[in-house]
Amino acid sequence: MKILVLGGGIGGMAAAIKLKQAGHNVELVEKSEDWKALGTGLTLSVLTLRALCDLGVQDEIAAQGFVHDGVDIYDQNGCFIRTVLSKRVIADDFPSEGAILRPVLHDILSKKVLALDIPVFLGDSIASINSSLEHGNFVQFDSGREQHFDLVIGADGVFSKLRQLLMPEQPAPEYTGQACWRLQFDRPDDIVRGRMFQSENMKVGFNPCSPTQMYMYMMECVPKDKVWREQAELPKIAQQLLSEFEAVLKPYIDSIDENTPIIYRPLERVMVNGDWHRGSTLLIGDAVHATTPHLGSGAGLAVEDAIVLAKLLDEYGADLETVFEQFMQKRLARAQFVVETSGEIGRMEIQGESMMARSMLLAKGFESVTVAYL
Template sequence: MTAAIALAGCGHTVDVVERNRDWSVTGWGLSLTGPSLRALQRLGLADACIDGGFGLTQISNCDSAGRTRNVIDLPLLLGPDMPALAGLSRGVLHEVLRDAALARGAVLHTGMSVAALEQAADGVTARLTDGSARHVDLVVGADGIRSTVRDMLGMPAEPAYTGQMVWRAIVPRPGWATTLHTFAGPVHNAGLIPISQDQAYAFVTENHADSGVLPQEELAERMRDLLNVFSGRVAEVAATIKDPELVVRRPVHAGVVDGPWHRGRTVLIGDAAHAPSPQMVSGAALAIEDSLVLAEELGLHDDVETALEAFGRRRLERCRLVVETSVKVGELEREGRHAEAHKLQDRCHQVMAQPI
């Protein structure tokens, strides 16, 4: 969506092909860090996202009883009077982005995907699953961690399972939840992120987890079981996790395509090219930044492939740093080395604050 907004805003004709028929989203909430908000501000959308969510300026890292052990002051990239980070529901974010894409003139198609790509010197023919075909100047594969476009391009970069499982649940926001909280447990880690005045999402990062699927009706009880070793504030939140339909459980995969993210006039962006684990809460930031940089480079070069090469040069090392840092932080968490993990997170956030 941000790619569609950025490209349409530069005068390109944009069609978005979405597999889901109803724009349904996976998961409940997410965090837009400072780099995310900075990029969204350039698209004119930061205020709408902040207003639709909950603005934050700090990360409070706590022990299993809820005692604060470390506070990270996040860079205020939008200025001293604006939040450094916003938590919000995925549904609110997608609504903001859909409205903006439509307002910029992008055409949105649902219930279809790309079945095949045929590269040519003057463009790409995309054959779609509804039987139609489009000859276009550029195809942008923004189709996530299990990207089919990546497979079509022959890029061997299947993200690896990190050994962690993330559980998330929508809960009422406690009055004390005005920062992003993390809680270091003896085996697993937990956290809470406000996404509105009334709601937050709680998460548990389960270490050494079996990646198999569990019955949906068991998820709330099992998530509470994982939180039994926590006390204080976490126990307060755990008691409110009751509806299994409000719990999602996902394996953590991470990886980066090492080297050109394009073949001919088809390019990967977002998780299709670089998927960090959630420890750096920066997957959205990288994807939105990709969109802006791609639009910029297409405006700077007459030749599409030259623009795509320049795009990759600007993005690869920054994205690789976030992916590798996120994986390292996960390893430190599994080893119980939380102080080291927090320092590494803080350093990476400072690097991310630099201009794209």
């Protein structure tokens, strides 16, 4: 089949890789002229790490990221509470969790795309599309190029243009009331798995994401009218937010300045609860199920989408109606669980519900996403 993948992020690259490996004629279109990833670390939950390993980049992640078996939990004063270890589901000798720097993962996947001789068109996007099961997709690009594709895969993110074109009835992304912070630091030798500090008001964690680096994450509850900040303000605000953890994190707090890599991102959510397809176009990843990072599974869901789609095309060929029907049966409930459970944890944090109740729901969420997706 001749397939267009719209979007050069994690989900789009995963789809392009799997579909090309299955023998399809694939091209990838990315709206940015500078095809790279911004950000610091990306959490590799059990769901996400397993999906990436199924994509075939296990060795690269082990070498360039950091894989481990769980998290050590402390209170805000540094008193040890417990260690939570994950079940090894990839291999007996390979951990099931970890993290990696986003630009590093992008580099791993983009090199795999290029090695497969997949044409990549940068600085372009879809201007219009006429899509049907009978006649495929007639696509006009912003560049003026016109082309026909048997199948179009929309992996163009939370603010998906393709979703707006094909599903105008769907609401815009919803701000959740929280913003996520990530700050990058050198990794000391004694941090060999996740490390989390909790108070009744917030949680702060460290995740090793390379042989030498780690990132700090924290959630902030922010009213919608105060959510946007200038980059120059971020170091001071971060120090203020972390002040209640000063007893244990003072060296990190004191080191934060204008040279500290900081990513601050208001969290939006999207969940398309009906079909993710129109005509012979299918949307995947954040375009239809953008989740908050509470379960660390957003990127993994997108990669799972790509792997399941490729498997179904191998089984049912050009019978896209059956492919889409089977795809929705396999993917909708799983995506809903991750989006809704992550959102509920966020709601509990915003409303100040007990640390015990939040921890119990988090544990239930992690246990559920450990279940195999294929």
